[in-house]
Amino acid sequence: MEIPDSARMFNASKLAEQSGVSVATITNWSSLADRPLRAHVGEDGKRLFRWGDLIEFLDAHPGLPAAAKAAKKIRTNPHGSAGVSGPDRETLKAIAREIKAAAIATADATLRAAEHQRDIAHEMAETQLQMVRDLCTTVKALDNALTLALAPNTLND
Structure with a gap:
């Protein structure tokens, strides 16, 4: 009890x-x-x-x-009333094995979730990196266009 x-x-x-x-x-x-x-x-x-x-x-x-x-x-004897013995050694071993298996399964699931999150974060970082590269390309193209447009021989001074 x-x-x-x-x-x-x-x-x-x-x-x-x-x-x-x-x-x-x-x-x-x-x-x-x-x-x-x-x-x-x-x-x-x-x-x-x-x-x-x-x-x-x-x-x-x-x-x-x-x-x-x-x-x-x-x-x-906090787990039993007077005269009642607690669980035997084999029962405790079985409980310990079940707890160990549950702990291992939980750790494995947590690891898989962390790896999945890492993969998602990596994909997001790659997407953001490509966006920055595209922005740099756009800025360079804009700079080239402005350079050509503002060249001294193209202005009617």
């Missing part, structure tokens, strides 16, 4: 199961005079507890033995 969302609500029994303590401990924590575990009233009138409130409570009460035990359990 994954780490619950901090806003997820649980009844006392399920919260106790998730945190590795007894239902009585959850009830006692919600009855403390000093910074109790906050309880919410559900639509059916029953008390519910937010996962995020439990985490805040555990952080606020490290001196309570059961709180220290629950905090340790949650921190050392």
Whole structure:
């Protein structure tokens, strides 16, 4: 089981199961005079507890033995409830292989896209270079025409 969302609500029994303590401990924590575990009233009138409130409570009460035990359990086995083991080594290896393959495929696709962009940019640069060459040719032709038109022997001075 994954780490619950901090806003997820649980009844006392399920919260106790998730945190590795007894239902009585959850009830006692919600009855403390000093910074109790906050309880919410559900639509059916029953008390519910937010996962995020439990985490805040555990952080606020490290001196309570059961709180220290629950905090340790949650921190050392964050992906499972009490008594449930995590993925085995082969499953983790398979996940790692899938992640590696996805990373390689993403890198290859990114490289192909960059090469395509380079080719497009190169074609655009070649087109712009040809336009500048044509402009230079036009300016030279204009200069030649003006030179001939303004030559001293062509003017009626």
